[in-house]
Amino acid sequence: MSQALPLNTHSSPHLRIQDLNVWYETNHALRGIYAEIPTFGITAIIGPSGCGKTTLLRSLNRLLEEGEGIRVKGQVWLNEVDIYDRVMDLNELRTRVGLLAPKPYPLPLSIYENVAYGRRIHGLDVLDKGNGRNLDRKVEHYLRTAGLWEEVKDRLKAPASALSTGQQQRLCLARALAVEPEILLCDEPTSALDPISAQGIEEQLITLKENTTIVIVTHLLRQASRMADYVIFLWMGELVECGPAKELFKNPKDSRTQAYLMGKIG
Amino acid sequence: MNEKSKFLKNREKLSRHHTKSFSKLSRDRKDLAAHKAMRALAICVSILVPVFILVLFLRARPILATHNISTLLFSTTWRPNQGSFGFFPFIMGTLWVTMVAMIISVPLSLLTAIYLAEYTRPKVRAFIMPLIDLLAGIPSVVYGIWGVLTVVPFIQKVVMPSADRWLGFSPLFQTSNPTGYGVLAGGIVLAVMVFPIIIAVSEEVIRTVPLGLREASWSVGASRWQTIRRIVLRRAFPGVIAAVMLGFSRAFGETMAVLMVVGNVVQIPHSIFDAAYPLTALIANNYGEMMSIPLYDAALLGAALILLLVVLTFNIGSRLVLARISYS
Ligand SMILES: Nc1ncnc2c1ncn2[C@@H]1O[C@H](COP(=O)(O)OP(=O)(O)O)[C@@H](O)[C@H]1O
Ligand SMILES: [Mg+2]
Numbered sequence: 001m002s003q004a005l006p007l008n009t010h011s012s013p014h015l016r017i018q019d020l021n022v023w024y025e026t027n028h029a030l031r032g033i034y035a036e037i038p039t040f041g042i043t044a045i046i047g048p049s050g051c052g053k054t055t056l057l058r059s060l061n062r063l064l065e066e067g068e069g070i071r072v073k074g075q076v077w078l079n080e081v082d083i084y085d086r087v088m089d090l091n092e093l094r095t096r097v098g099l100l101a102p103k104p105y106p107l108p109l110s111i112y113e114n115v116a117y118g119r120r121i122h123g124l125d126v127l128d129k130g131n132g133r134n135l136d137r138k139v140e141h142y143l144r145t146a147g148l149w150e151e152v153k154d155r156l157k158a159p160a161s162a163l164s165t166g167q168q169q170r171l172c173l174a175r176a177l178a179v180e181p182e183i184l185l186c187d188e189p190t191s192a193l194d195p196i197s198a199q200g201i202e203e204q205l206i207t208l209k210e211n212t213t214i215v216i217v218t219h220l221l222r223q224a225s226r227m228a229d230y231v232i233f234l235w236m237g238e239l240v241e242c243g244p245a246k247e248l249f250k251n252p253k254d255s256r257t258q259a260y261l262m263g264k265i266g
Numbered sequence: 267m268n269e270k271s272k273f274l275k276n277r278e279k280l281s282r283h284h285t286k287s288f289s290k291l292s293r294d295r296k297d298l299a300a301h302k303a304m305r306a307l308a309i310c311v312s313i314l315v316p317v318f319i320l321v322l323f324l325r326a327r328p329i330l331a332t333h334n335i336s337t338l339l340f341s342t343t344w345r346p347n348q349g350s351f352g353f354f355p356f357i358m359g360t361l362w363v364t365m366v367a368m369i370i371s372v373p374l375s376l377l378t379a380i381y382l383a384e385y386t387r388p389k390v391r392a393f394i395m396p397l398i399d400l401l402a403g404i405p406s407v408v409y410g411i412w413g414v415l416t417v418v419p420f421i422q423k424v425v426m427p428s429a430d431r432w433l434g435f436s437p438l439f440q441t442s443n444p445t446g447y448g449v450l451a452g453g454i455v456l457a458v459m460v461f462p463i464i465i466a467v468s469e470e471v472i473r474t475v476p477l478g479l480r481e482a483s484w485s486v487g488a489s490r491w492q493t494i495r496r497i498v499l500r501r502a503f504p505g506v507i508a509a510v511m512l513g514f515s516r517a518f519g520e521t522m523a524v525l526m527v528v529g530n531v532v533q534i535p536h537s538i539f540d541a542a543y544p545l546t547a548l549i550a551n552n553y554g555e556m557m558s559i560p561l562y563d564a565a566l567l568g569a570a571l572i573l574l575l576v577v578l579t580f581n582i583g584s585r586l587v588l589a590r591i592s593y594s
Contacts, residue, residue, distance in 0.1 A: 063481055068388065095487030105478040108501045117496075118486030172482065179486050 014039040014183060014213045015060060020074035022055050022064065029055050031237045033074070037183075037230070042205065042214045044228035044245070046221065048265065051234040053217040057185050060215065061097040062090055078183075095122060098181035102188040104168035106160035107175075111152050114160045114171055115139045118179035138178060146174035147204050166197025173204060184208065186216040190223070202227060221261065225249055233257050319574065326568035329561050338568065344532050346556065351565040353572070358534045359449075359542035360573075363524060364517045366453025366538055367460060372510055374457075375464035379509075382465070383472035384494055395466070402462040410526030413455040418527055421454075422446030426539060440537040447529035450538040455523050460513035467512055471505030471591060472498060505591045508584035515580035519573060521546035545569050 013036035022030040030052045037043045045053045058064040062083060065072055075082045083093055095118070107114050116139055119125055125135045139156070143149040148170040152163070160171055169189065176184060186205065190198035205214055206227060218224050224231060228245040233254075241248060241257045252258045259265045329338070333351060341352030378398075382391050426441045433439035475498045483493040499506070529541025530551065553566050 061485065063484060066481070066484070091487045091489050093487075094485055099481070099485040101478060101481065101485075103478060105476065105482040107479065107482060107497055117483070118488070121486065121488045121492055121496075175482070175486065 016077040018075040023071040025069045041229035043230040044224040045217045045232045047234035052237045097183045098176040100186040100189045104172045112156040142174040142178045146170040183213040322571040329564035356545045360544040362449045362535045363452040367456035367517045371457035379469040383469045406523040409523035413527035418446040448541045452524045452528040456517045464513040467509035475501045508587035511580045511584035515577045519577040
C-alpha cells in the first residue's frame with residue numbers, strides 16, 4: 001500500500017532529533033536519540049513494549065514534560081527552530097504538531113464543538129463574514145476527512161460522548177486536523193478500536209500523508225509494514241536502526257532488529 | 267525458687283489460662299456477641315436522623331395544627347405572647363447571612379481549588395491541603411470570638427466608612443446600624459468556615475477530570491487556562507455545584523459563630539450592615555426560656571425542623587451528585 005515518497009535522503013527532514021535524552025526521575029528512558037523524520041509520508045516508531053516509543057513521540061510536541069519528575073535534554077529541530085529552545089511558544093508548537101492519543105478523549109462538548117474547539121481557541125474563523133458558515137464548512141470538511149461525516153451529519157449538536165469508541169477516535173482525528181497541523185503524532189491510534197474502525201483510521205492516515213507528516217507509534221509489525229514509509233526501531237531506550245520501511249523490513253542490519261522482526265524478542 | 271523459674275511458671279499459668287478462656291467455643295460466642303452489639307449500635311446510629319425528624323415533627327405538631335404553614339413561613343410578625351409566630355424575619359436573616367457568606371467564599375474557594383488542583387505540584391499540595399483542612403477543625407466558638415474581636419471592628423471602622431463614601435447610593439450598603447454587628451460580619455465569619463469544605467471537595471472533583479482530556483485540549487494548542495475554563499471546569503461542573511451545596515448547608519446550619527456577630531435583632535435585613543436574626547440563633551438563644559408561653563416550644567421546634575430539612579436536602583443532594591461522579 002505504501003508508495004514511493006521523497007525520503008529524508010533527498011528532501012530536508014521535517015523533524016531532526018539530536019541527542020535527545022529523557023529521564024523519568026532516575027530512569028534514563030531515552031538515551032541519546034538521533035533521528036530524522038522526513039517531510040510528509042508516514043514514519044513508524046516500532047519496538048517492544050516499554051522501549052520508549054510513547055516517550056519519544058510525546059517529546060515531539062513537548063506534551064511529555066507536563067508529567068511529574070520528567071527531565072528532557074537535547075534538541076528537536078522543526079524547520080530550523082529548536083522546539084526545546086526557551087523562546088518556543090508551547091501553544092503554537094502544539095498547534096503545529098498535533099496528537100492523536102491511544103484512547104479517544106472526546107471533549108465534554110457537542111460533536112460539532114469538538115471539531116470547532118481548536119479553531120475557536122485560535123480564532124481561526126474570526127474574520128469569517130459568513131455568520132459562522134465558514135466554520136460550518138470547516139467542521140464538515142474535517143469530519144469528512146476523518147470519515148465520520150455521514151454518520152453524524154444529522155446530530156452535530158449531540159454530545160460527543162454518545163458516539164461509539166471507533167467514532168470517537170475518528171472525531172478526535174477530526175479535532176486534531178481542524179487546526180491544520182503540519183505534523184500529526186499518533187500513539188497506537190487503533191489500539192482501543194475494533195478491526196473495522198482500526199482499518200478506517202489506517203486508511204484516513206494513509207490519505208493524509210500526502211500533505212501531512214505523520215508519525216505513528218505502533219507495536220503491531222503488520223500495521224507498520226502496511227502503513228510506514230520510514231521506520232525507527234527503538235530498543236530499551238536506544239535507537240537501534242532507522243531507514244526507509246522497505247529496506248529496513250527486508251534487510252535489517254542490526255541483529256536486534258532482525259530478532260525483533262522475526263518475532264524472537266519483544 | 268529463683269526469680270527466673272517463678273517467671274516461667276507464672277507465664278505457663280497465664281498461657282494455660284488463656285487457652286482455657288479463649289477456647290474455640292467461647293471465642294466464637296464472644297465474637298458473635300461483639301458482632302451483634304456492634305450491629306445494634308450501627309443500626310441505632312443510622313436511624314438517628316429519621317428519629318430526629320420524627321421527634322421534631324411530633325413536638326412541632328401543636329403549632330402546625332393551629333397555624334397555617336404559609337403563615338408560619340411568610341408572616342413577618344413574631345409576637346409569641348400574642349400567639350403570632352412568623353418565621354419570615356428569621357428565614358430572611360439566615361438567607362442573607364448565608365448568601366453573603368457564599369458570595370464571598372465561592373469565588374475565593376474555587377480559585378484556590380483550581381490553583382491547588384491544576385497549578386501546584388503534588389508535594390506543595392500535600393503541604394497546603396492539611397493547612398486548609400485545619401480550618402475545618404477549629405471550634406465554631408473560636409470563629410465567633412475572632413468575629414467579635416476582629417471582623418466586627420474592621421467592618422465598623424474600615425468597611426462602613428468607605429461604603430458610606432463610595433456605595434452610599436445603594437440601599438444594599440446603607441449604614442443605618444453603626445455597630446458592625448450584622449449580616450456582613452456573620453457572612454465573613456461563615457465564609458471562612460465553609461472555605462475548607464468547598465476547597466477540599468471541589469479540588470478533589472477537579473482532579474478526577476482525566477489527564478487525557480487536558481492533554482486533548484493542550485494538543486490543539488489550548489493554553490492551560492483555556493483548558494481549565496472550557497474543558498476541566500465544564501466537566502467538573504456538577505461536582506463543583508455539589509461542593510458549593512455542601513458548603514451552603516454548612517453555612518445554613520451554623521449557629522454559634524453566627525449568633526455571636528449578627529446582632530440578633532428581629533427584623534428583615536435590607537442592607538449588608540443591618541443586624542439579622544437567623545433561625546439557628548432564634549433556636550439557640552430562646553430554647554428553654556419563656557417556655558410558659560403557649561406554643562413557644564412547638565414554634566422553636568418547628569423552626570428546627572425547617573432548618574434540618576433544608577440542610578439535609580442540600581447535603582443529600584450534593585452527596586448523590588458526588589457519589590455519581592466517583593462511580594463514573
Ligand atoms: N510516567 C512515567 N513515569 C515513570 N516512568 C515511565 C513513565 N512513562 C513511561 N515510563 C518508563 O519509560 C520507559 C518507556 O516507556 P514508554 O515510552 O511508555 O514505552 P512504550 O511506549 O514503548 O511502551 C518504560 O521503562 C516505562 O516504564
Ligand atoms: Mg506506549
